[in-house]
Amino acid sequence: MNLTIREALLTFRRAPLLSALSVTTIAFSLFVVGLFGLVAVNLQDALRGVAERVEIVAYLLPGTPIETITLAEKDIEAFPEVQSAVYVSEDSALTRARGELVEFRDVLQELERNPLPASIELKLRPRFRDAQHVNEVADRLRGFGFVDDVRFGRDWVEKLDRLRQVAAAVGLVVGAAFAVVAIIIIGTTIRMAVLQRSREIAIMRLVGATDGFIRRPFLLQGAIKGLLGGLVAMGLAYGAYTLINRWLIQAAFFSKEQAVAIVGFGTLIGLFGSAASVGRHLRRV
Amino acid sequence: MIKFTNVFKAFPKGGLALKDVSFHIAKGEFVFLTGHSGAGKSTVLKLVFAEEPVTSGEVRVSGFNVAELRRKDVPMLRRRLGIVFQDFRLLEDRSAEENVAFALEVTGARRSTIPARVMRVLTQVGLAAKAQAYPRELSGGEQQRVAIARALVNEPTVLLADEPTGNLDERATRGVFQLLRDINASGTAVLMATHDLDLVRQAPYRVIELQEGALVYDSVVDEPRDQAASP
Structure with missing residues (x-):
């Protein structure tokens, strides 16, 4: 050597x-x-x-009791794909809209009734941010009785x-x-x-x-x-x-x-x- | 020691280099291998040190069956042999003693023993004073002495020399030849290929002559030893 x-x-x-x-x-x-x-x-x-902006929003039926939502939020957070699940109440949705949509501020001010639904906003873990997993999670969310609709920008995720x-x-x-x-x-x-x-x-x-x-x-x-x-x-x-x-x-x-x-x-x-x-x-x- | 039995050697592109060659060289013998260029002298030597494969027949060297030698055993055979060429084949970027030491190092000799062994063979070939010289600083005769020292350092039982004086002037030739005789006198067999008939006549050694790949004359077989000088 x-x-x-x-x-x-x-x-x-x-x-x-x-x-x-x-x-x-x-x-x-x-x-x-x-x-x-x-x-x-x-x-x-x-x-x-770009993929960090992949987000799934589950809109909830009006009148869903908060306890149900809290329990469901726990369940959803336990999904292996999910990084975070955040509950957004009707009120905070409105507050956010007022902040973000400046040009509609007047309209939003004069509302008698809040038209915005409560929602749960999900972010997925990095390796699940693709069309297949997003679709799977979305399908599972639709299975909850109190979920009205699920949105995630399908085209955009597929393009990504x-x-x-x-x-x-x-x-x-x-x-x-x-x-x-x-x-x-x-x-x-x-x-x-x-x-x-x-x-x-x-x-x-x-x-x-x-x-x-x-x-x-x-x-x-x-x-x-x-x-x-x-x-x-x-x-x-x-x-x-x-x-x-x-x-x-x-x-x-x-x-x-x-x-x-x-x-x-x-x-x-x-x-x-x-x-x-x-x-x-x-x-x- | 070296025994050829019905040896044939064919080269892929060029016919038969050796045709049915048989001879036996005993321990301690000095043998001239003569013949014109292309007669097969070098081929015989190459078969002995397993540089070329035997086409058919049997070649035995120091207990090795060369024809069936596996590649990994070739180095073991060569460590029993000393080989000297017309063109010396020294490493230009190493001194005389480094060239000689190199032959010991590659065989895994104990490092502490190397300097003494190197000095001993360099003294034997008369070059102790030029141990630190590089090949380019040495004359042809001196370079050949370094090559011989390298061949001797592993204490071979046979020294193979392929036209060892081919590049040397008369004086250097005499010196190198005398050195080979001295080496032989101390018990090492020498097989020397040469076409220098003056040299062959000088000494009463056995002569084997090749012609176009065939053994045409062997002084031991064909004539009494004392007439061997005129092939």
């Missing part, structure tokens, strides 16, 4: 230019993946923001669903394409490093080195290059993010887990790219 580390590090010293080139190539390949990742992350954030699907599909396809391109570029870079040392590999085999012995320093070296490339890519992405934030739009950066995942992705490509390259080379000699 000691020797593996020494040999792996020696390569950086013996071929500093090629090593730097490898790290740079890996860094920029991952940077492109990272930039796309940033777009995806921000798009998701935006969609999540479609938008999410498109975003996911585009993200997957484009993200996979970028990742594949990164893998190919990084693989080629690593292959160069292996070919550059093919003479050394031949000599190692000649003096009785096992395949494993020959392979190990390359694997370590590949992983180190991938790790360094990943870190540089993350640095570049953060730079880009800072510029975008200052000059263009308010954007979000990767979470710590996402950043670690991208750097880890680089490390793994470095590792497996090396394994594949050395393996192929060893099989041929």
Whole structure:
């Protein structure tokens, strides 16, 4: 193991230019993946923001006793999909309408009788904010005898669903394409490093080195290059993010887990790219 | 030690490189392998150290059945052999002693024993004073001595040398050849491929000659030993 580390590090010293080139190539390949990742992350954030407005309102029949409502509210809150259920009485509905609908203030002032029904307003947990779950919850609400009507903006929720699907599909396809391109570029870079040392590999085999012995320093070296490339890519992405934030739009950066995942992705490509390259080379000699 | 029995070697694209070759080299023997370029000398050596697979026949080397050797066992065979080439095959970015030490390191030798063993073989080949020199700072003869030191450091039972003097001037050739004789005198078998007949005539060693892949002459079989110098 000691020797593996020494040999792996020696390569950086013996071929500093090629090593730097490898790290740079890996860094920029991952940077492109990272930039796309940033777009995806921000798009998701935006969609999540929109999805937060998914709301179901159950209008209640006039005269429903408050005790019944309180009990029902408890039941509804216990639905696995439901994040919160808030009872809005007729009076508070009117107060809110007066506040929100300024242009109708006069009309609303002069009412003899409050025409607005009481309601229960539901917000769903984030992962249930799609058409299917919203429909299910709405159906269950209709089952309560005192519920007059349930509204949730069906068209809008369905559009949101479609938008999410498109975003996911585009993200997957484009993200996979970028990742594949990164893998190919990084693989080629690593292959160069292996070919550059093919003479050394031949000599190692000649003096009785096992395949494993020959392979190990390359694997370590590949992983180190991938790790360094990943870190540089993350640095570049953060730079880009800072510029975008200052000059263009308010954007979000990767979470710590996402950043670690991208750097880890680089490390793994470095590792497996090396394994594949050395393996192929060893099989041929 | 090395035993070829009815060995054939065919290359996928180019006919038969060896045709029905049989010979036996005993422990401690010095054998010249001669013949024109393309006669199959290098192929014989490559079969010995399992660089090329045997097409048919049997090759036994130091207890290994080479024809049936699995890939993972090839390194074990090579650790019993020392191999020297015309082009030295040294690592340019390592000093003489590092080149020699490398052969020990790859076999997993105890680190603490390496410097002493390296120094001992470098002294044996007469290069102790240039242990820190890089290949480019050494003459051809000196580079070949480093290569021989590397081949010897694992204490092989057989030294294979493929035209070891092919790139050397006369003086260096004599020096390297004498070194190989000394090594043989201390008990290591030497199988040396060469087309330098002057060298062959100088010493009373066994000669095996190949022609177009066939063994056409073996001094032990065909003639008394003392006439072996004129194949």
